[in-house]
Structure formats: structure tokens, C-alpha cells
Amino acid sequence: MKLQLALDEMPLVDALRFADKVAEHVDIIEIGTPFVMDEGMRGVREFHRFFPDKEILADLKIMDGGYLEASYAYEAGAAYATILGVSDNLTIEGALKAARDYERKLVVDMICVEDLPSRIAKMEEIGVDILAVHTGADQQAAGREPIEDLKVMTENAKKAQIAVAGGINSKTIDKYVALKPEIIIVGSAIGHADDPVAEAKAIKDAML
């Protein structure tokens, strides 16, 4: 089980310093969507350069132009790029072709997918690598969390690896670990913690 640290809100230099502090507890470093919007692929390139031993994920949340946009992430050194599960199947197939051409992985973010079981089946038919259950920041603010969607995912996914994101922290980690996803994604709980190293360590320790 891998811990993915989502870096969403920091300027590049602050994010590099921050990641350096918590890196020993982290397996995948995510260049989050707001970060990518702010810095573009420079963020991906710099993290790949400074953290050659970590896998880098570019959270592009692709919605169109699957091959081209995923290629940007892989060219910059990302091991993973993300695409939205609500995208057209042709877009997902294009991004998956890019993943195969670059020998990297494609993560489908299932945020806002209404019929999870049927979309999971379609994504597995297309052959995507990883399916991510995700309760977004705005839904979190309305009191929602991803545990029920994760249960649906674990009951329905047959081949794809599973990731989960959405406000997970050291107090809630155990119930997510119990469902055995391959990747647990944590952003604000570590990024906003008084002691980010202790929070990252507590989360990673719960996964061991």
C-alpha cells in the first residue's frame, strides 16, 4: 500500500522544501491540480529532478485531448497522469495509449461519476491501470467522505488497482486501510498539519 502526498497549494520552492521534510514517509508525490494550473509541467519536471527516487503523479484531471495532455505529463517525468472518469471513452483510450507509449500509468479519477459500478466495468474493459475514488474539496466542505464509494469500488473492481482520496487523515486512516486500496492519497491533512512529519509518519505507519 502506497502513500501519495498531494501538493495542491504551495509555490514551487516551498513545495520542494516541504516535500523534502516528509519524503521518507511518502511513496508518490502528487503535483496537485491547483499546483499544475499555477506552475504547469515545470512543477512535474522539478519534482522529478529533485526526487529521482520517488514516483511523481501529475493530477491533470484530463477531460479532453487525452493523448496530447497525458503526453505532457509523461514527457515531464510523471509516472502517473490523471484523467476524469466522466470523460468520453475516446479521451480515456487516447490517454491510455500515451501511458502505454511512454510505459507509464494512467489513473482515472472517478469524482462526480454517478453510476460507479457501470463506469468501473467500462474503465476495466478499456484497460486503465488505476481507479481512484475521490470526494472533492467542495464535497468535503459539505461533510462528505470517500469511505462508501471506496466500498463500492472494492466490491466492483476486478483488475484495476484502487486509490482513494478526500480529506483522509491520521484519525480516519484505519477504516481506509481496512479496505486495502493500493494507494491512499492525502493532501490537506499533511499540508496543513502543525507537525507535517508526525502526521505523514502516523498515516504511513497505519498502512504498514
Ligand SMILES: O=C([C@H](O)CO)[C@H](O)[C@H](O)COP(=O)(O)O
Ligand atoms: O485532488 C485533489 C483535489 O481535487 C484538489 O486538486 C486533492 O489533491 C486530493 O483530494 C487530496 O487532498 P485532500 O482531500 O486534501 O487530502
